[in-house]
Amino acid sequence: MTTEYSGSGDLHRSLELLWRRGERPTRGPKPGLTLDKIIIAAIEVADAEGLEALSMRKVAAKLGVGTMSLYRYVPGKSELLDLMLDHVVKIPGELSAEGSQHWRAFLEADARGHWQLCLDHQWYPFVDQTRPLLGPNGLRGVEYAVGQLSATGLSDQELIMLISVVSNFVEATARTYISELQAEKRTGVSNDEFWAAQEPVLVEAMNSGEFPTMAQLSEDTFWFTHEQVFEFGLQRLLDGFEAFIESR
Template structure:
């Protein structure tokens, strides 16, 4: 029978372990550095590094800045073990739902740019790598975040009878969702739609409202996408406004007040008489009112389209 060959790094680890456990190397004593290991045992630097890593992971040594790697004391080992037990307990309690919920909270507060695997792990108090057992990468996390947002806003079991009432309801639910999660509208793509299972019922709802009313398939799909993209496009302003307010420290009204003199100089040229006359009467910008106005005009257009094919 062939004799089993023990890897060189394992031999070195075993020798240093024996010296530590026998007391030859006492707690606090320096152990051979990577350079010394390469010289004494005639191995490559990578092997020497692996030896010290193995000893650290076993709790036998620890790195001391300015000193080097030393034999760990019982207190070091106990504290490290306790930290490891706490971390393992936290990581064992992880669930995809918890990871996604924390990511959504961060995005709601600070925007999607603040969400990273490292940031979510820090919020959860776990190692970053532990997240990858539940989430493939940031793109996967984003899809799960979007799915969570849609699933938290379910459609009613019984839709209204009329096509217009049905589309009004789904549009307002989407608008409310985008208001709650300002990052969601910019994250959703129309040209490259993500596989968000929770969003499919919304699509089905809108398509069913228009299906069977005399329109061909391309027209039904185009009408649905037109309505969705209008809602999404208007909602993009929600995140842009939140970002602008965070950067400037001014809300939209305060910012407009700060720009008033510049706008007045432009209008004073007399080149824009209609704009000048209409703005003198005053206009209160309201994003919700803008959304509702546009929604009704789009549905008015759908009504004409359906009447033509009735």
């Protein structure tokens, strides 16, 4: 899988488009075509076929327009990706309208929303956002999170690190889950079939006496879902942060 990077195109043009400064096409507008329609169509292509399949040609075909007409609105795929990333992180209206929550309740809800975002847009957690390009939706999300966490008494740096740690956990766990789903699709071998094929060798290894600790594990030791891993990890992370906050 080829890694895509945020902010890898024309930074100035991406920022102009993200913040809707100078978004008009450079030549005469095509009736019915807008930047938002292009972004939504691109997301639909990526959701259905993966980010590697995304191209200006496929987006244009989905919109029923010529490929060159898209370039009057957005310079290329890299800048379009920046717009897609900011579009999918938009805070739901009902969430942004809520008042202040206890910090733990907020982080639980926010992490689960982030988890669902990754499952709905399975290309999203695979984009390298080490150098994120902050658009209005992304910045509103940070603004909202900092506001919800301000009562913790943490320093400004600690608040941002807390948000980053939880976000990194969610996306890393989602990548593992999605990679497994993609492996099943790519190989035609289900996860159950994959492990069943290894069972005879593993049983022999457990009976060899070389792995006595593992041989004593219960049969259902590894029978858990990725959702269970996510919930377990999230709660343990929050337990740790709760102890840290209460110690201040």
